Amino acid sequence: VAILIGVIALSAFGVVSFAGGIGIRTHGDTVVSAAPVKPTQAPAAGALRFERLANPARTVARDDAGAVAATMTDGARTVVITGPPRRLREPKFTAAWIDTSSWVRLAPRPWHAGDENADWFTKWFAEARGDQSPDVFAVAMQYADGAPPAKDANGVRFQGDAAFGPVAAAGAGRLEQSDFDDYLGIGWSFPDGPKRRANPAHYGATDCSGFVRLVYGYRLGYSLLGGSSPGPGLPRRAYAIAKSGPGVQLIADTHTRATDYDLLQPGDLVFFEVEGSTDQLDHVGIYLGVDNEGHHRFMSSRERANGPTFGDLGGASVLDDGGFYSKAWRTARRI
Secondary structure, eight states, rough: OOOEEEEEOOOOOOOBBBGGGGGEEOOTTTTOOOOOOOOOOOOOEEEEEEEEEEETTTTEEETTTTEEEEEEEEEEEEEEEEEEEEEEEOTTOOOOOEEEEEEEEEEOBBBBBTHHHHHHHHHHHHHHHOOSOHHHHHHTTTTTOOOOOEEOOTTEEEEEBSOOOOOOOTSSBOOOOHHHHHTTTTTBOOOOSSSSOOOOGGBBBHHHHHHHHHIIITTTTOOOSSSSSSSSSSOOSSHHHHHHHHSSSEEEEOSOOOOGGGGOOOEEEEEOOOOOOSSOEEEEEEEEEEEETTEEEEEEETTTTTTEEEOOSSEEEEEEESSSSHHHHHEEOOO
C-alpha cells in the first residue's frame, strides 16, 4: 500500500447541547454551551500518513500512533474526522445513547485518490480539524423533539423541533410531502425546475427525505434537486437518493434485508422499504454509529414520533435487532 506523508495542524472541536435533555454532550453528561465553544488544549501537531483501503475505495489518514484521524471515500464529500468524544441522547424516546468521536463534515468537492496532495484539500482539512461549527450530527439534533428554535437575520426559523407533517384531514395519521423548504416556510429555486412555493400547512415539518435534504442540503451546502430524476444534487424522494444520488452506493439493493454493518460509517444514508406494498425504497435515515447496547442506530423523520428521532417509538431505530426497521433495511449510500 502506498503511503504519503503530510503535516496537518491538529485542533479541538466545538460541541453543542440542546434543551429538554436532548442533544450532544461530552462524556460524563457535562452539558456545554449551545454556541461554539473555545477550543480546549489542542493535541500537538504531527505528521499524518495517508493509506488506501478498499470496499469502498477510500483514503484513511492516521496519526503517529496509527489511530485513524480521518476517512475520505472516493466519490463522496462526507469526511469523518476523529475529534473529542460526544454523547448523543434522546431520553424521551429511547434509553439508549451513542458515544462517538466521529465528526462528520462536508468537503467542498468529492474525494479522489491522491487528493491529500491537492491544494484545496490541505487548506480545507486544516480548517476542518479545528472547526467549531455544528457538524452533521449536531445539525441533525437541532430538529429533534424539544430542540430550541433559532432564526437567521431574515427572520427565517432555520432550526428547532420539527414535525413530520400536518395531521391528515380524516384524522388518521400525518401527511407526508414536507420538504426542507416547507419546514423553513420559504420558496426555493431548483436547478432542475421552476421555483417551488412552500406549503403553509406543512410549515415546521419535514418528512424523511426532507430531513436529509434539510441537514445535508440547506444547512451544510449540498446542491438540491426539485424532483427525483438524476442530476447534480440530492433528489427529492428516498428511492431516488438511493438510486441516483451523489456519492457511492455501499450496498446493492437486492430487495432483501441488508446486514453489511461493517461497511457503514457515521453520516452514511440508510434506506428502507417500510410500507410493504411495493419493492420501492420509501424511507431514509442518517447512520449515527453503534449505541451503548451494541446496536447500529440511525436517525430519521417519521410519523409515529412526529419528526426526526433516533428513538424507538414506532420501531427501534436500529439496523440489527430483527425488529421493524432492521428487517426493512435494504441499502446505504455515502454522499
